[in-house]
Amino acid sequence: KNQVEQSPQSLIILEGKNCTLQCNYTVSPFSNLRWYKQDTGRGPVSLTIMTFSENTKSNGRYTATLDADTKQSSLHITASQLSDSASYICVVSALGPSGTYKYIFGTGTRLKVLA
Amino acid sequence: SAVISQKPSRDICQRGTSLTIQCQVDSQVTMMFWYRQQPGQSLTLIATANQGSEATYESGFVIDKFPISRPNLTFSTLTVSNMSPEDSSIYLCSVEDLRGGTEAFFGQGTRLTVV
Numbered sequence: 001k002n003q004v005e006q007s008p009q010s011l012i013i014l015e016g017k018n019c020t021l022q023c024n025y026t027v028s029p030f031s032n033l034r035w036y037k038q039d040t041g042r043g044p045v046s047l048t049i050m051t052f053s054e055n056t057k058s059n060g061r062y063t064a065t066l067d068a069d070t071k072q073s074s075l076h077i078t079a080s081q082l083s084d085s086a087s088y089i090c091v092v093s094a095l096g097p098s099g100t101y102k103y104i105f106g107t108g109t110r111l112k113v114l115a
Numbered sequence: 116s117a118v119i120s121q122k123p124s125r126d127i128c129q130r131g132t133s134l135t136i137q138c139q140v141d142s143q144v145t146m147m148f149w150y151r152q153q154p155g156q157s158l159t160l161i162a163t164a165n166q167g168s169e170a171t172y173e174s175g176f177v178i179d180k181f182p183i184s185r186p187n188l189t190f191s192t193l194t195v196s197n198m199s200p201e202d203s204s205i206y207l208c209s210v211e212d213l214r215g216g217t218e219a220f221f222g223q224g225t226r227l228t229v230v
Contacts, residue, residue: 034219043121043207043221044158089157101211103219105157 002027004092004106012112017080021109023073023090031093031101035064035075038087038108047075047088080113087111117142121208121222128198128229135194136225138208143188146211149181152224153204161206164191198229 004025013019025033032051036044048057048064050073056065061078077084090106118141128134138147147164162170162183170183185191195202208222 036221041224041226043119043209043223045221046218049218100163103160105159107157 002092002094002102002104004090004104006088006090006106006109008109009107010110010112012114013080015080015082015113015115019077019080019111021075021077021088021090021111023075023106025071025073025090025092025104025106027071027092027094027104029095030068030071031095033064033066033073034091034093035062035073036089036091038089040086044089077111080111082113082115085111085113116218117144117210117220119208119210119220119222121225123225124223125226126228128227130199130229132198133194133196134198134227135192136206136208138191138193138210138222140189140210144210145188147185147191148209148211149183149191149193150207150209151204152207158207161193164193195227198227200229203227203229 007022034049035047037047038044047059047062050057050066052068063076066073087108087110089108092104093101096102120139122137149161150158151161152158160173161176161181162172164170164183164185166185180196182194205224205226207224209219211219
């Protein structure tokens, strides 16, 4: 069964600190893995997207890693800011038999950054 | 990137009534999707809106409850029919343009409360 599990479920950190969010998946056949940031009351916004051959990708203070062998990904946030408070969602896409993509969403990590 | 305008942004509706949510994209896109995000949960795909043909529904979602239209490549509607309090949720439109890669974009969502 295709699944995406994220940890921790929630996290509270102080402003300026770093943190790492985890994503484990059992999705086949794997196409790509994305990290989204979702502010409260808003739609998700893409942070990174990685294919099978990519190990790491950065977007400003956000760095995502992917280990396709262990089927794990992480999102590292450096020097956190208050505006980083949001839910972070890991999404893995699989290529279906009909040639269309299917997206499997993790339940997200709710990050709260305190001043 | 694609800019998505989704409306209404929120609504409070009486049980038994129906609400139609609109999704307008600023460019022609290949794929349009409708998601539901229940409180504290991640996104669940309702259906893929197909241009010129009937939508493709995921398990647990039916056309009578969630009729979808997609008259062209830039516009789609989702109707939540005969609403009950269990339909209270955030409904999100998402688009993906395979011609531009595999990036997916989300609307800001419609927060529906059924009383």
